[in-house]
Amino acid sequence: MSLEKAKKYLESKGCLDHVIEPEIATGTVAEAAAALGVEPGMIAKTLSFLQGDKAVLILVEGDAKVDNHKYKDTFHTKAKMIPYDEVEHWVGHAPGGVCPFGINEGVEVWLDESLRKFETVYPAAGNDHSAVKLTLPELEEVCNAQGWVDVCKTPEA
Known part of the structure; x- marks a missing residue:
C-alpha cells in the first residue's frame, strides 16, 4: 500500500520513472546501498x-x-524519534520504507546539509524494496521540503 501511495505521488510530480524496485531488501542503509550499488552516504x-x-x-x-544539540538549536525542542510501532500512523509509511512521498497531510519535510556532498541521492519509496534516484534539486522540489537544516553529525565530524 505505501509503495503504491508513494508511486502515485511521484507520478503526479513526473518522477515515476525514477523509482527503482530491486529484488533484494532496501530497508536499511546498508541493504539499500548494496542493492543499488552506491556508497551508504x-x-x-x-x-x-x-x-x-x-x-x-x-x-x-x-x-x-x-546531533541532539544541533537539533534543539534548530527546532527549539528536544529530538524525539517517533516510536517504531507508531511511525506508520504518524507518517503514512512503515519503518524500512519511510520516505517524503505520499505522506500523511501535515507532516513537515526537511533536508539535512549532510546530503549536499552528493549530486544524486536515493530515498526509499514507501517500502523495504524500493528507492527513488533523485538529484538534490529534484529531491527539494518533489518532497516539498520546508528547507535545509544542519542537525546531523557525520562520521567525518
Whole structure:
C-alpha cells in the first residue's frame, strides 16, 4: 500500500520513472546501498520525529546521525524519534520504507546539509524494496521540503 501511495505521488510530480524496485531488501542503509550499488552516504535516510503533536521528517545522509544539540538549536525542542510501532500512523509509511512521498497531510519535510556532498541521492519509496534516484534539486522540489537544516553529525565530524 505505501509503495503504491508513494508511486502515485511521484507520478503526479513526473518522477515515476525514477523509482527503482530491486529484488533484494532496501530497508536499511546498508541493504539499500548494496542493492543499488552506491556508497551508504548516498542513501537519503528519512528520520521521523515528533514535535508536540506534529510529525517531522528529516532526510539525512545514510551515514549521518542526529546531533541532539544541533537539533534543539534548530527546532527549539528536544529530538524525539517517533516510536517504531507508531511511525506508520504518524507518517503514512512503515519503518524500512519511510520516505517524503505520499505522506500523511501535515507532516513537515526537511533536508539535512549532510546530503549536499552528493549530486544524486536515493530515498526509499514507501517500502523495504524500493528507492527513488533523485538529484538534490529534484529531491527539494518533489518532497516539498520546508528547507535545509544542519542537525546531523557525520562520521567525518
